[in-house]
Amino acid sequence: MRNNLITFLFSFIITVTFSQENSTLSGYITDARSGETVIGAKIYIPSVKKGAITNNYGFYSLTVPSGKYLVEFRMGGQETEKKEIDLSQDVRLDFEMGADFQDIEEVTVDAKAKENTESTKVGQIELSIDEIKTLPAFMGEVDIIKTIQLLPGVSSAAEGGQGFYVRGGGPDQNLVLLDEAIVYNAAHLFGFFSVFNADAVKSVNLIKGSMPANFGGRMSSVLEVNMNEGNKKRFGVKGGIGAISSRLTIEGPLKKDKGSFIVSARRTYLDVIMKAAIPDDSPFAGTSYFFYDLNLKMNYEISKKDKIFLSGYYGKDEFSFGNLDDNFQIDMPWGNGIAALRWNHIFSSKLFMNVTATMTDYQFSFISSQDQFRFKLNSGIRDWGGKVDFTYFPNTRHKVKFGLDYIYHIFTPVSVSAENDDTVFDTGEPQRLTSHESAAYILDEFDINENLRINAGLRYSMYQQVGPFTRYIKGDVSTPDTSITYKKGDVIQFYNGLEPRVALRWMLPDKSSIKAGYSYNYQYVHLTSLSAVSLPTDIWYPTTDIAKPQKGWQTSLGYFRNFLQNKLETSVEVYYKGMNNLIEYKEGAIPGDNINDNTDNLLVFGKGWSYGIEFFLKKSSGKFTGWVGYTLSKTEREFADLNDGNPYPAKYDRRHDLSVVGSYKLNKRWIFSGAFIYATGNTLTLPTSWYVQNQDLLFNYGERNSTRMAPYHRLDISATWYSKEYKEKYDKTTGETIKVKKKLKTNVAISVYNVYNRANPYFLYVDNDGDFLQGDFEIKVKQVTLFPIIPSVTWNFEF
Amino acid sequence: MRKIIYLLSIAFILFSCTKEVVIDIPGYKEQIVIDGRIETGQPPFVLISKSKDIYSPTDLNAFLNSFQSGAIVTVSNGTTSVQLTEICTDNLPPGSESFIAELLGVSVADLASVQICGYTSFDPLIAGEIGKTYNLTVNFEGETFTASTQIVQPTPFDAVFWKPDGNLTTHGYSWATLSDPAGQFDAYLWEVKRINLGADGLPKDDGFQKPFGPVFDDQFFDGLTFDFFFDNPSAYDDSISDKFRGLYPLGDTLVIKFSKMDRDVYEFMEKKELQLATAGNPFATPTNIPNNITGDALGVWAGFSPSYDTLICQP
Structure with a gap:
């Protein structure tokens, strides 16, 4: 075969x-x-x-x-x-x-409008950064992830939830790439903002359907974010001052028309606001939060055939909570560091090569102290990667890509240390898991005839878990625990597999098209989550001898048609996705230490599936632009060790998901935008009954994710005012008044988030209060809502 | 991890708003609840009740009506097997009042105002002994439930002491020095009762109270000798100044009950405490508490071997 x-x-x-x-x-x-x-x-x-x-x-x-x-x-x-x-x-x-x-x-008809019907891209959407910037922004922060969550088939976990969910896949199943380097945690502030600073971003491309063979390592989607390269013609500065953060970007030529650089920085000042709001003598004076990030990119044309690019990202969140009365302090820093060095070489007019070396580092820490007791928890990932990618254009009918991928993973799932005065507690050796992930791929996009185009590819991926490593095998009552120790370089487990990918487009006589796709993917990393909402405490875990690689396949079929001379793009797509070797924590598991145990001993394994139909209507030209996306879908999971082995809805299972996004350019000075979202409520597990044991009220939980929260809906609006681009100047020589282009361009973006102040559920919990014997005992289900109506103003400038 | 969950909960509560909602929670199933315990030198005591729908009434009658009569409850220790007698708070055997009041968490004076029936035996042959395993059998409404627990060797403290906290001179935590036995699984439960008299002339506490996180095992400190502290669980009401919360004032007299238990009981107690700390919290996985009872029942059959220390809060 x-x-x-x-x-x-x-x-x-x-x-x-x-x-x-x-x-x-x-x-x-x-x-x-x-x-x-x-x-x-x-x-x-x-x-x-x-x-x-x-x-x-x-x-x-x-x-x-x-x-x-x-x-x-x-x-x-x-x-x-x-x-x-x-x-x-x-x-x-x-x-x-x-x-x-x-x-x-x-806006004139976009060159890409025809791509809707003509390309073989199934379930692929490119968003213009200018388009994203005109949409309403939460607290004035333009957010790429929030914008892609408005697309059909893509949803957020909850208000402010970290990550995004594509066609029923988990947030770990999205390959998020910043200039080809993997981003493991694309969120700031527990997911309320993405790590992508819109001023530093050049393009955004989301592949949620049939993934081409040059991408791998994830099952659900690819989010490609490319950073700006910097202006090669002149120096420039742009930035913005917003409600909670400010941005500054500086760019310019390294050598005119040969090379350029861009540096973009952003920082929130929530900590300054909190410091002002919390008095120094308050017990919570040590509480603060801020994040910052820095993007850097340089490029240089060495010759007509060679270019190099260096991209870097560093961002960090710092959350502190202090209670002076109790001498209690918690610090929780987390962040990403990413670097990518790329070399483009043109061998000939038909052969293009890109070589990339990447480094990704994600670290999360939790440090608490109270009096003499100190506790520290770390988890993180460091990847070193390399990629060689060739694009060959043998003739007009074919475009061939082939190449190699390699990543060396170093995972630290949980590392704990604790001290009490002079006593150092035995928390075991920090566990580091190392592995090699590699792949070779080839794909060809070719036109069989005028109407039929196929993109066929094959990816072969391999994965080796290597030592040093200690495998702890948990015994039962009659069997003692045992362990196996592997030395550095020992191969503990090897996995490999073929990943076929096919997408085709059939043009119909009426200029509409039918597209179909099939993809099979291996994924060698997992994200373990304890909570109903996604948090930085979610732990990335690699494939091991116990935790098998995730395997997924997806098939989709769509009908695409443009109307009104390509001004209106429409599509209908159906999909079915199957997923194997998914992971969850065992019921009641609490990862806390690493003494004589491995994190994957706390995991259970199962499968999932998702199917749905997506409708998309987009108008990308004219004064009025925008889109309507609607998804009808179902996503379920089945684990032998959870929910008595019965299938249950995934926590982000959404039957209905509707987004209506519109932007109206009144004139050169004003743009008005709005976005409306409606989604079926998320699922969660709540207690179905209560009982009393030794004077304590306890709960018993029913079927997993059997309760559904109220639907989520929200309307955001914004208006952006642009300063005049020209000023009038008196010309002494001619005596006439002439128009001169202003050096400084500014705009003011006014946004209102959640216009009608909908109390959307963030989560539900069961609260109990009072005393049975006093007769005032109550059990109530309570809903927590995060954001009411929030207006914001951001001033942006550029010169 | 628990602290992370706690911290995140606080963070979100600070920035969010909350309202009561009525939402469909499907899947309620009535189950038998067996709440049994046996301690060193004490008779076995078993309460049988039924679980209630989450939206069911929560008044005093609903609570009292959840306790069940008519079960056949037997406890054996390998040599002696005794069927427990059903006793009710309005008709207790003389001399058992304080024992029953302690178990139910009410004062002796309040016993008469609650109508709760439980199962026990004052036969000295079935009283708890260190090192013995106790088997429980409950026959109720045609179903049989069984469980087993052990009273393990206790580990008393090397010392208990009180010291002022930080810059304070009059308030501090209760401290203890523990030498954990090396090379074996040990699990502990800390409970405390203030026995000095309050303003009303009565002992400050009717029964033992549990501080935050009272159950722990020796994974971190197997074989070590170290000092540790616990807070005052009764010092958190609003009438207490922030800086004194969780602390014992100079002059308090405490009885610290430091119990050990077997692994199954620890699993139950640990998950129970976790649930009490995180119930309904979205940052924690929903925790159904495991138990050591065969059959579709909730609860636990728990053996404890307590050691008692008296601590007078003075430097």
């Missing part, structure tokens, strides 16, 4: 040689204003109906029969530019677009 599949794939890659002589047009597309490369620009030759799209590095390659052509260059939100090119031989053309850019009062 495997051999047949490989032969099948290569039969498409070893392509037909055309009898006619061909020439290739290739190069980079850049933005004339900043010199930055443009992702997703379209190069199109109408006379032969052939086109290409720039990749994540702005590179394109288009092979056509030799001749002279009028070539069109299209970039999102701008007029098409045309150029006549003699393609009697291969031509390298690095093209600057948008030199004559004029801000227009309405």
